[in-house]
Amino acid sequence: MSTTVPSPTAPVIRVRGLTKVYGRGETAVHALRGTTLTVERGDYVAIMGRSGSGKSTLMNILGCLDVPTRGSYLLDGTDVSGLSEHQLSILRNRKIGFIFQSFNLIPRMTALANVELPLAYGGVKPAERRRRALAALDLVGLTERAGHEPNELSGGQQQRVAVARALATAPALLLADEPTGNLDSRSTEDVLDVLDQLSAAGRTIVLITHEDEVAKRTKRVIRLVDGDIVEDRGQ
Template identity: 55%
Template sequence: MSAVFKFEAWREAEPVVPTAAATGKSLIQLERITKTYDSGENAVQALRGVDLRIERGEFVSIIGPSGSGKSTLMHILGCLDSPSEGRYWLDGEDVASMSARALARVRNQKLGFVFQTFNLLPRATILKNVELPLLYAGIDSDERRTRAFEALKRVGLAERAKHRPSQLSGGQRQRVAIARALVNEPSMILADEPTGNLDQKTGSDIIKLFEEFASSGQTIILVTHDPGIARRTPRRVKIVDGVIVDNDTLDEPGAEE
């Protein structure tokens, strides 16, 4: 399941959010998270009492079959949806206590999103696509251009800065989406089935890129249905029918079980 989302602008000053280091809290802390969708007579419970902690700098996969609740969990982690019950602390702050403007700021500055469908503007150059989060954050044009170009360099696409998405392969477009997610130097990257529209080799290359960023300390949460991809992350959270059934740290990521 992919999400259609938009970057949201914020202009007015917001109180400084306490950092995990200042509060002694995990970067992410979920407590008894439940999500229920009301479809008339039959309510559907997508998440059922989920408890989860993720520390700064972790590379975690959330794995499960279609309909397991993994994408719902990712949307809640990304402040794109809210739980029906339970508490979510992000970087020491209770998400439920945040105003709409504060949530927009969190999505723009603290979170980087990568989705299966890329979500690139077709008529804009890839440089302009990567600039978007900075534009909505009110960054001036010169700094936007510099930071966007540096982000493209990190994903190996600096020489394609003036191209449009239609001139790129699927793997290259996903790299653009990753550069856009990185450009604001977020606390964490949330990737929902980022290899779902790619062939096996290209998908493997994208995961390798995530591995490189994780090795430099970037927090990454990757949602996938593919066990092979999940095995490449140091920690796996398996979800079935809205419940976490496994939460393992692997001794040797990438090893066959």
């Protein structure tokens, strides 16, 4: 895996000239058109855009779930171009904490066991897994729910468990895809309060959202139209 040693001030995300084309010829779809973007350590960024704007494509590339047609991407000092799928999976586990709209919790596992999962995949020993998972649940205010399964938790609590799971590996980047999309207004506030606290503590957060009220909580708003960044407010 080609890497450089990141300094404490190195950007978490540095992309240059990202292009993503689906298909060929007259039917080709240009989802990204030379996107250039830097996200510094500790930044809190909302990426917005209508359906078809390219925001989901950009998220998938930033999350190392897809690769660009052209352009470069350095994640916390690691050049992801040319990495194998196995190397990308290791990078995702170590460097990125994912938060999805649908929570993606395992139904018959406790909150604690769900938070331990990425640590187990990363080869962390059981005692250390438990310690780090409990610490992550404490950060999101759910220590007392550690032994509860998802069906015993509210939607907001399930999403906070998902946030704890994302935090457990101490990733360089928290990447959230519509994290409040399935929540009522009260639960939305609870989850956004947690993200605000994490941002205040210096975590780097990038979230995809179509909701202005969610974007207003961030430090920086990037808006995409037809694969181009047309606004970068708060940079």
